Amino acid sequence: MDEKGRERLIQKYGDLGEREKRKEQETALPPLEKAEKGKVVMRFAPNPNGPPTLGSARGIIVNGEYARMYDGKFIVRFDDTDPRTKRPMLEAYDWYLEDIEWLGYKPDEVIYASKRIPLYYDYARKLIEMDKAYTCFCSQKEFKEYRDKGVECPHRNIEPEESLEVWEGMLDGEYEEGEVVLRIKTDMKHKDPAIRDWVAFRIIKESHPLTGDSFVVYPTLDFESAIEDHLCGITHIIRGKDLIDSERRQRYIYQYFGWEYPVTKHWGRVKIFEFGKLSTSSLRRDIDSGKYEGWDDPRLPTIRAFRRRGFESEAIKRFFISLGVGENDISISLKNLYAENRKIVDPKANRYFFVWDPVRVEIDGLPEEIDVELPLNPTKGTKRRLKGEKVVYVTKDDFERLRGQVVRLKDFCNVLLDSKAEFRGFELGDVKKGRNIIHWLPESEVMPCVVIGEKRWEGLVERNVAQDEGRVVQFERFAFCRIERVGDEVLSIYAHP
RNA sequence: GCUCCGGUGGUGUAGCCCGGCCAAUCAUACGGGACUCUCGAUCCCGUGACCCGGGUUCAAAUCCCGGCCGGAGCACCA
The missing domain is CATH 3.90.800.10 (Glutamyl-tRNA Synthetase; Domain 3)
Structure with missing residues (x-):
């Protein structure tokens, strides 16, 4: 019997009884072959030679989610058995554990392959004795x-x-x-x-x-992983299809020892439009050279970067679940992730005005200073206040685009826009028709602010934002951002539109 | 080259194993409209796909054959 025939049989056999359960395609993973409640053991097995990335998140989420779905176990195993070519990074072990937890999964067990090498030696010896190695x-x-x-x-x-x-x-x-x-x-x-x-x-x-120097003989991934999967009682392996030959090699060992090989599933390569092909080594180079601030630079595809930008783990989870576990390669845009995150963040993010490239505008003929009340969170109906005063800032983009026209300073008043603007009344009237509603800031209530993302924006933000340090807010007519630090100036990280 | 896998709207995805209920699901994107005060949010409406060619069948996105295209592996890497 050849491999193919065997695989067929397994597939056929495992497929019985897995019908029904359609719908819910987007919120749940498809049922797993041969999976019994309470008996499923899944694993996520990274080599910590760099920080976890969006790609790692897929492995964590899909495996972790299946384990949860079937009340099974979820094991994290570090496949760190090459100290040279794919040399592990000491800090990365903890980064993985942190990010896994952040994504909402608790490993039932954490295994470090490099610490269990003598175990693999035992099996090697047995195979030699059996004349299989x-x-x-x-x-x-x-x-x-x-x-x-x-x-x-x-x-x-x-x-x-x-x-x-x-x-x-x-x-x-x-x-x-x-x-x-x-x-x-x-x-x-x-x-x-x-x-x-x-x-x-x-x-x-x-x-x-x-x-350290405890060992000079190291197992290859194929061997280490074959032994470990058996020892851990892994029932289902889901991983990238680059490892598909690995299974064919490992099956020999399972056959020699009379073990049963786990059910496997392989997914194709995911390419994200916004990130070219970034290898761990090229990233490391760019970080060392100062092109990026560090492994959590908001331009990077690491999980740490997405956390820093204020993404919700739930959004990342939905994003990957919606990709399914198909074997074809896909090329997808981060816009899909943004859309998921927006759904979660939009109802809870407070709104503030951030004026980038500020232009100073003096309003002539303003009859009085007023207290302006603006929505803080439209969903909750909460409000915030700004002083409607004579000197305000508007962003250069708006200034140049609308100079000489009547615009509405949102919730405040209408002016004929120029550096010396002309007051035109408090009532909304019909300015709205032209979509000429812009955001603004009173001179007396601003703080300097920078936003870091694909590029760096500098400008002013209202002081109210201080109450949201550490949280994601929406800078109106700009984007969702996470307020990282409020000091003499406000540092915020760009999340997405 | 060899081995294996895959091709459903712009992008992903469901359906394919067990052919008909599929003039094909959902999401995102895009277009239009609404919204007395942001928006890329929200609410309506709309555009848009079964790689090609044969075959089997009353009936094919689904089965078979061939082609084309794409991908992975062929390491003392993971």
Whole structure:
């Protein structure tokens, strides 16, 4: 029986009884194959070689959500077994844990693969004894030739005893990097060369951020993950389709040990319009060079950045759930995320005036100063106050666009706009027809304010905003922003329109 | 090249396994209207898609074959 036939069977079998339950397509994930309430164990297994990003959020949300849906367990496992090429970042371990919690999921267990390496050695030894793994001295290049030709390499058929001896030598540090590896026996004639006798352990003489110099022999992801998934009792794996061959390789180990492979599902690549292709390494470079402030720079696709911008975790969750778990690659705009977040934030965000690029305007003929009452939160019906006084600021955009026309200073009065503006009455009248209602600020009640986002806006904001430090507000006719700090000036982070 | 996977409106998504109730769902985007006071919010209304070609069938987005297009993997990375 070939792989394909086996997969078919599994699929067919698991699919029984999973009908009904349509509708609710957007609020819930589709039912999971072969999932029983109370028995599902899901996992999220990142390598913490950088901070969690929007992409990580998908893994966290989909797996975490399924675990919750079936009253199952959710395990977080750090697949950090390469201290060199994909070197883990010490701070990132905690960042993952923090962000997972922020997204609303509590891991039932947290596992650090790098701390459990001796465990993997035990299974390696067993496989060698079973003659299902062997130590191989071929160079990468040599082995590639054998693999491409579908021919067994000279080391494949040595006695298990001999392999075992070499293996112990590896662990004792008797060999150099690149000299010898441990391979899993699969099938050198497998129609997919990627599956043929893959590497399970290699020697890396480099200190690990978490375990230091405790080990020189490290498992590859395929091996570590195969063993861990079994040990943790993982029932369902959902991950990116780049790992699809991984499953084919790992199945050999499961077969040798007589274990049952979890149900798997793979999703395609998600490309977000607004963020080009940003690799962790290129981001790190740009941060070091000062192009970005740090890992939470609002221009970055990290979860920390979205938190800083004041996104609600619920919005991110809905966004990813709406993407489903299809295997095709998608290219989507952040506007969809913005729309989700807006739905949540709009009813609760307080409104304020932020005047960017302020232009000073003196109102001639204002009969009296008045107290202007404006909506603070239209949904709740709360109000805020501003002084309607002689000198106000309006934004340069409006000033230039409407100069010489009669405009309405929202909730205050009408003026013929210019640096010396002419008072034209308090009543709303029919100015509204032309959509000439603009926001403004009284000179006596402003504070300097900067907004940081794709670019940096500088201007003035009303003092009332101080009461919302730390929260998301709407700067009218501008955008939703999070007030990060109120000091001599107000620092706010741009969220979205 | 080899192995595997996928192609539904501008963008995502449901439906496909078990053909008819699909002149195709939902969201977002876009267009128009409403709103005596922001808006990209809200409320109405509207535009808009089954990759192509054959086949099977009374009937195909759904099944089969071929083509085209896209993607992933082919590491001592995860």
